[in-house]
Amino acid sequence: MARSKTGPVGRRGFLKGAAASAAALVAEPRVGNAQEPQNHDHDHQAVPSDLTLRVKALESLLVEKGLVDPAALDALVDTFEHKVGPRNGARVVARAWVDPAYKKRLVTNAAAAIAELGYTSGQGEHMVAVENGPKVHNLVVCTLCSCYPWPVLGLPPVWYKSAPYRSRAVIDPRGVLREFGLQLEGDVEVRVWDSTAELRYLVLPERPAGTANMTEDELAALITRDAMVGVAKVAAPRPGVSA
């Protein structure tokens, strides 16, 4: 366990000179839990982690050699932290709920329909929208790595990339959904989509009851990332809260 953050990450002892000398100045590196999802350093720790130092050393070498432009890195981080995320997908779903012609375009050519709203980027050129109904529930996974529809949902959460979800979503989808608090009736068909190629899947959830008078913006506010991955349904608005 204690070796989990101290051993060299690569097969070569890379950046020993830079990272290791800096690391020697700090206290014991924080040791993560063996379980993957918790194995994250958090930036509120008092001393920089081994990974912080390694990545800093790697970035500074690549910048000094002219291989990367730090401003380009800033722009990429900013894009995924602030510009791309599940709010994009929620706009797409809300539009599909209020505009039947748009919904038809979305399920026949999702990439084009999503681009109509201005959302395009890597990992989403070949989008597929799969529609839930009273007797059909869709669930998206990437058992082999972490494929996810970036333009509409942003980068995936840790659980989506983790061994527990990737291993069980295909063999026990109903059990996985129960773990997320969603119990499906026995007569509902479950369709799991394993993203093994360059197609990226967006679940078009069912519009909940009690939303007939809501605007597109109000509807978008109800739609969650989890519903668009298929691990949840969109909950009906609480009485008296809106519409």
Added chain:
Amino acid sequence: MNGVHDMGGMHCMGPIQYEKNEPVFHAAWEGRIYALNRAMRAWRKWNLDTDRHALELMPPADYLRMSYYERWVGRLADQVVQYGLVTSEEMESGKPAPGAPKVAPALTAAMSSGFLTRGILSSRDPKVQPLFKVGQRVRARNINPASHTRLPRYARGRTGTVMRDHGVYSFPDTNAHFLGEKRQHVYSVRFASRELWGEGASPRDFVHIDMWDDYLERP
């Protein structure tokens, strides 16, 4: 390859760890290594398939122990040396070799937003004929290459139905090893869960898997 990354159907990986209001990156270094990977791929010394394969080659215990972005740190450090962008001496010292010429970045800040919107190759190519038709019954080949493949183990030898032809894509099994793009059709193939997992599975469950022509045969 039959690596630990090919997880579909495995047991005992524990409960799903859900984090409420999860941040995009949990620490600054995660964002930096994410962006470094994107920016360095712009040198086109390797591709998305080699990227994926490099993670699969990690020792299984390391793969399971490391966090997602931690895997990327060692991968990038290895790649820049392996593909000749950095020497091993520079990687050891963390400094450019004395007198080494400074190059111009492959990806600039101005390009980086365009970089995001630039699509991967079109999936339409009338010159590449599909080998299978929508509605056709197909069997996933029983192959076990020690090299890169996107045909998950749990589907091999199983029979399903072609539901949709997604068009033409590079073939990862060759592209990951610089053996050519070998562009071919990719289909959404629908498998009954009972075909994949036996009678214990619900008769109303189905798994749809994207399959290249070379993964399929007539049953």
